Amino acid sequence: LATGPLHVLALSSMGEVFSWGRIAGAFGPEAQLQLTPKYIDALQGIRIVQIAAGREHNLALSEAGEVYGWGAHGAGAMGGVPKLADRTQLYSLVHKVELGLGKVREIGCGQCHSLFWATTTLESEEALSHQRESNSLWICGQGTAPAPHPAMPQEQKNFSGGATMLRGGGLAGSSLTPHIGTPLKLTRVDVKRILDMMAS
Numbered sequence: 001l002a003t004g005p006l007h008v009l010a011l012s013s014m015g016e017v018f019s020w021g022r023i024a025g026a027f028g029p030e031a032q033l034q035l036t037p038k039y040i041d042a043l044q045g046i047r048i049v050q051i052a053a054g055r056e057h058n059l060a061l062s063e064a065g066e067v068y069g070w071g072a073h074g075a076g077a078m079g080g081v082p083k084l085a086d087r088t089q090l091y092s093l094v095h096k097v098e099l100g101l102g103k104v105r106e107i108g109c110g111q112c113h114s115l116f117w118a119t120t121t122l123e124s125e126e127a128l129s130h131q132r133e134s135n136s137l138w139i140c141g142q143g144t145a146p147a148p149h150p151a152m153p154q155e156q157k158n159f160s161g162g163a164t165m166l167r168g169g170g171l172a173g174s175s176l177t178p179h180i181g182t183p184l185k186l187t188r189v190d191v192k193r194i195l196d197m198m199a200s
Contacts, residue, residue, distance in 0.1 A: 005055055008021050009052075043094060047063040055111040071091050079099050080186070112141050120135075
């Protein structure tokens with residue numbers, strides 16, 4: 001299972017993906033409420049080995065190392081702006097995400113960002129056989145404002161007073177916490193530097 005604030009993804013042993021909750025892009029260009037698990041038929045014929053759920057975007061990794069995505073794209077969480085028939089469309093349909101990273105081995109989603117662990121084949125003739133593949137971590141997308149801690153009291157509005165705050169910080173009938181800052185283009189993460197900083 002993979003869960004977003006208001007939706008769930010499930011991966012079967014046969015590599016099929018199901019979803020339910022407030023779903024964006026899996027079954028049409030608009031967000032919709034799906035009360036029971038529904039098969040994402042746009043992935044039919046593609047064996048999926050890993051799934052990841054963000055706030056309103058989702059990723060699926062195929063056995064071949066290809067990434068498929070759908071949902072909100074405004075924060076750049078799918079590596080850029082997908083090709084859309086209508087540029088005002090908030091949610092992209094299920095599509096193959098063109099990352100140009102080689103074979104992707106693992107995926108991950110934050111609220112408005114995504115992570116990709118990829119193996120890139122080196123083209124240099126000087127590289128030894130065991131050095132021809134390079135593993136790297138990549139990130140893209142945007143941050144969000146901190147959500148209130150569940151233990152903190154939250155103001156609740158009634159149904160006649162606008163949107164109703166759901167447990168977990170979501171809003172019924174409106175968009176979720178807006179993302180902030182400038183979308184980060186697909187960028188390689190310096191894992192060694194981060195580990196060195198944590199160790200010091």
